[in-house]
Amino acid sequence: MEIRVMANILENNDKYAAAVRQRLADNKVFAVNMMGSPGCGKTSLLERTISALQNELKLAVIEGDLFTAKDAERVERCGVPVVQINTGGGCHLDANMVNSALDSLALDKLDLVIIENVGNLVCPAEFDLGEDIKVAILSTTEGEDKPLKYPLAFQKSSAALLNKIDLLPYTCFDLTAVEKDIYKLNPSLMLFKISCRTNEGLNYWYDWLIRQVEAKNHTKESS
Amino acid sequence: MEIRVMANILENNDKYAAAVRQRLADNKVFAVNMMGSPGCGKTSLLERTISALQNELKLAVIEGDLFTAKDAERVERCGVPVVQINTGGGCHLDANMVNSALDSLALDKLDLVIIENVGNLVCPAEFDLGEDIKVAILSTTEGEDKPLKYPLAFQKSSAALLNKIDLLPYTCFDLTAVEKDIYKLNPSLMLFKISCRTNEGLNYWYDWLIRQVEAKNHTKESS
Numbered sequence: 282m283e284i285r286v287m288a289n290i291l292e293n294n295d296k297y298a299a300a301v302r303q304r305l306a307d308n309k310v311f312a313v314n315m316m317g318s319p320g321c322g323k324t325s326l327l328e329r330t331i332s333a334l335q336n337e338l339k340l341a342v343i344e345g346d347l348f349t350a351k352d353a354e355r356v357e358r359c360g361v362p363v364v365q366i367n368t369g370g371g372c373h374l375d376a377n378m379v380n381s382a383l384d385s386l387a388l389d390k391l392d393l394v395i396i397e398n399v400g401n402l403v404c405p406a407e408f409d410l411g412e413d414i415k416v417a418i419l420s421t422t423e424g425e426d427k428p429l430k431y432p433l434a435f436q437k438s439s440a441a442l443l444n445k446i447d448l449l450p451y452t453c454f455d456l457t458a459v460e461k462d463i464y465k466l467n468p469s470l471m472l473f474k475i476s477c478r479t480n481e482g483l484n485y486w487y488d489w490l491i492r493q494v495e496a497k498n499h500t501k502e503s504s
Numbered sequence: 505m506e507i508r509v510m511a512n513i514l515e516n517n518d519k520y521a522a523a524v525r526q527r528l529a530d531n532k533v534f535a536v537n538m539m540g541s542p543g544c545g546k547t548s549l550l551e552r553t554i555s556a557l558q559n560e561l562k563l564a565v566i567e568g569d570l571f572t573a574k575d576a577e578r579v580e581r582c583g584v585p586v587v588q589i590n591t592g593g594g595c596h597l598d599a600n601m602v603n604s605a606l607d608s609l610a611l612d613k614l615d616l617v618i619i620e621n622v623g624n625l626v627c628p629a630e631f632d633l634g635e636d637i638k639v640a641i642l643s644t645t646e647g648e649d650k651p652l653k654y655p656l657a658f659q660k661s662s663a664a665l666l667n668k669i670d671l672l673p674y675t676c677f678d679l680t681a682v683e684k685d686i687y688k689l690n691p692s693l694m695l696f697k698i699s700c701r702t703n704e705g706l707n708y709w710y711d712w713l714i715r716q717v718e719a720k721n722h723t724k725e726s727s
Contacts, residue, residue, distance in 0.1 A: 318541045319625050319654060320646025347626065351649055370656065372595060372626040400653065401626050402542050403570065403595040422645035422668065423543025426574055430623065431542060433593065445645065451674055453701075478676075 294408055297376035301383065301411025308388035311494040312396060314374075314410050316434050317418030319400030322444040324352045325477035326418060327397055331359040333487045338494060340393040343382045345374040347399060362386055373404040376411050393494050406433040413497060414439040421445045421452055425459035432466050439493075440471040442486060447476040517631055520599035524606065524634025531611035534717040535619060537597075537633050539657050540641030542623030545667040547575045548700035549641060550620055554582040556710045561717060563616040566605045568597040570622060585609060596627040599634050616717050629656040636720060637662040644668045644675055648682035655689050662716075663694040665709060670699040 305312050315323050327342060334340060341362040344353040353365035364382040366374060379396060386394065396412060398405040406415070417438040419427055422445055428435050435441055441463055449456065456474075463472060471489060475482040528535050538546050550565060557563060564585040567576040576588035587605040589597060602619060609617065619635060621628040629638070640661040642650055645668055651658050658664055664686055672679065679697075686695060694712060698705040 318543065318623070318646075319650050320541065320643070346653060348655065349653055351653065370626075370630075372624075399626065400541070400650075401595070401624060403593075403622065403624050404627065407593075420543070420645065422643065422671065423541075427542050427623075430569060430572055430574065432571065448645065448671065448674055451671055 294376050297380045298409040298411040301376050301380050309498050310391050311497045312394045312412040314396045314412035314415045316398045316405045318402045321418045321420045322477050323397050329477050338392040341386050341391050343396045345399045372401050373408050374398050375408050379410045402431040406437050416440045418442045421449050421454040425455040428462045435466045442473045446474045447479045517599050520603045521632040521634040524603050533614045534720045535617045535635040537619045537635035537638045539621045539628045541625045544641045544643045545700050546620050552700050561615040564609050564614050566619040568622045595624050596631050597621050598631050602633045625654045629660050639663045641665045644672050644677040648678040651685040658689045665696045669697045670702045
């Protein structure tokens, strides 16, 4: 019974995800769905990424939170358009919410939309938002056992960002083990070791993200 | 439609929660439901708490995880009975799962059952497991904005443990702000500042927990 209900919800979600995907394609906009636990550094990564990329790409942000507009306010200070979705307690964004949020953005003027999902390493991974790629963020202070315990987020992502690498000397985090586990779950994942505090490793992430956006635009223009 | 389904699920859950509560009361067993994000330190806290309390209290553990028995194996090494629940991707424990897990424990020989919920600061807070108290665990590396962004876990808990206090000098965590926000959400919450790595502050938690268990037993004997 519960399974049937879940299937209906996902089926419904997939209809909206297809609509989102079509709207993004029509406007040649690339979309990234950022997933990770509360406090792994999603909003800090967003702030750094906006600063680094906003001269090169026209970007906007969709912020998912249970309550509050704290993250949207942080992003707004970076000077890009931002739409806040409050799920009112709901543990993930769904494609219907994202489809509504797109109404508030001038899609024809954008290259990239970054969606910051609700802080949760479990539920967001189950819902297609119509994005081009998912990325998973994990921080060194969460422990190296997390990929195997929360595999779906890593299996469904194109990239994983291992944040707070500057705190490595103060933790007992096993970097070798986590890399091995991540590649076992998803051999084609791009793994970035970063610190949003010291900026370590972020240039590789920026370059890679720009390449993904450009590749999508190029594909669209030549087709 | 979705709301009605959710109501049915919760109603069903509450029936099982009542059954769990009755079984615990019949056997004078105190139960704690531990909630927090992946990597906040739930299993480390369990390990420390078992070591400190196992001469004083007869305790057992119910481990909730999506997949793997990694945490149950860690707890088993501490020398107490442990039952692993794998939710198979499900984002929280429910009372039906806990009720089944109790079948594997000799309840008449126990004083305390600690339930480690799935690593998730959102969904577990919505489900009554029949426990006596919920406790929320937050770590300093997650950032001080978390209580207001994920209020339910703090509102429903009797205690909050602020873990990784030893990493405070290496983060920009605002301790004063988080304390203010936590007490705004729940003025009667007990707040413990701890480090499972250095053992800082853990004695206060042990003493408080023992008092809760003893109070429950005392109440039962005199009624």
